[in-house]
Amino acid sequence: MKVLVVxxxxxxxxxxxxxxxxxxxxxxxxxxxxxxxxxxxxxxxxQMLSIRGNCDYxxxxxxxxxxxxxxxxxxTVHGHLHDVKFxxxxxxxxxxxxxxxxxxxxxxxxxxxxxxxxxxLLNPGSxxxxxxxxxxxxxxxxxxxxPELIQVTYYDRSHQPVDGLHFDFKR
Numbered sequence: 001m002k003v004l005v006v007x008x009x010x011x012x013x014x015x016x017x018x019x020x021x022x023x024x025x026x027x028x029x030x031x032x033x034x035x036x037x038x039x040x041x042x043x044x045x046x047q048m049l050s051i052r053g054n055c056d057y058x059x060x061x062x063x064x065x066x067x068x069x070x071x072x073x074x075x076t077v078h079g080h081l082h083d084v085k086f087x088x089x090x091x092x093x094x095x096x097x098x099x100x101x102x103x104x105x106x107x108x109x110x111x112x113x114x115x116x117x118x119x120x121l122l123n124p125g126s127x128x129x130x131x132x133x134x135x136x137x138x139x140x141x142x143x144x145x146x147p148e149l150i151q152v153t154y155y156d157r158s159h160q161p162v163d164g165l166h167f168d169f170k171r
Contacts, residue, residue: 001070002026006048006140007033007078007106008126010055013044015127015157019140020047022159027142029069033106033124034061034078053078053106066098072145075100079107079123088114088121095119102143108132111139113152115169120150127157137162147171 004027009015016036023030024047034053038044040060052061056078064077075095082090084105095103102120110132111125125139137156144151154165 001072001143001145002028003069003074003143004030004140005033005104005122005124005143006030006127007124008035008053008109009037009128010035010126011037012128013038013042016044016048018157019127020044029067029074031067031074031076031104033076033104035106049076051076051078054080064094066100070145072102073098073100074102074104076104079105084108084123088116091121092116092119095121110134111141111154111165113141113167115150118171120152120169122152125154134162134165139165 004023030048032048032050034051035055037055040058051065052063067074075098085108091103104122109126109129111123111134113122124141127138127140130138139154142153148171150169152167154162156162
């Protein structure tokens, strides 16, 4: 499996178009973790799966999504309904409930990745308004898997890997 995960572009449609043009045919799926501030009927969503964030007022977006990609189960949420600013417990429980090995979320605008109970929890950061330790870098993530390994690499808006932000997790 090879997927792209992006979040929190807050109205910047052009950056999503750029990601689609750059990665179409190079990844199995593109995920958006909410706060696009775009309408749910925007043609961009034909290429990228999105969910509803707390700044998305179009109720046609789902608040969560479970997707199968190459036999892997992925849960995508924004995070505001899972208290991700305070704990990962609610998100871990939700992922276990649907049998997901991957849980992608946004909301905090802070990138982060960890493996908990065989579930990869990943926040791609914000592609437009990053916060936290890496607040100077607008990011998205690429996840690649093999039967033995999960590789996560964070990229900046010019599609360059961010130094020090590559992670390998054994299965």
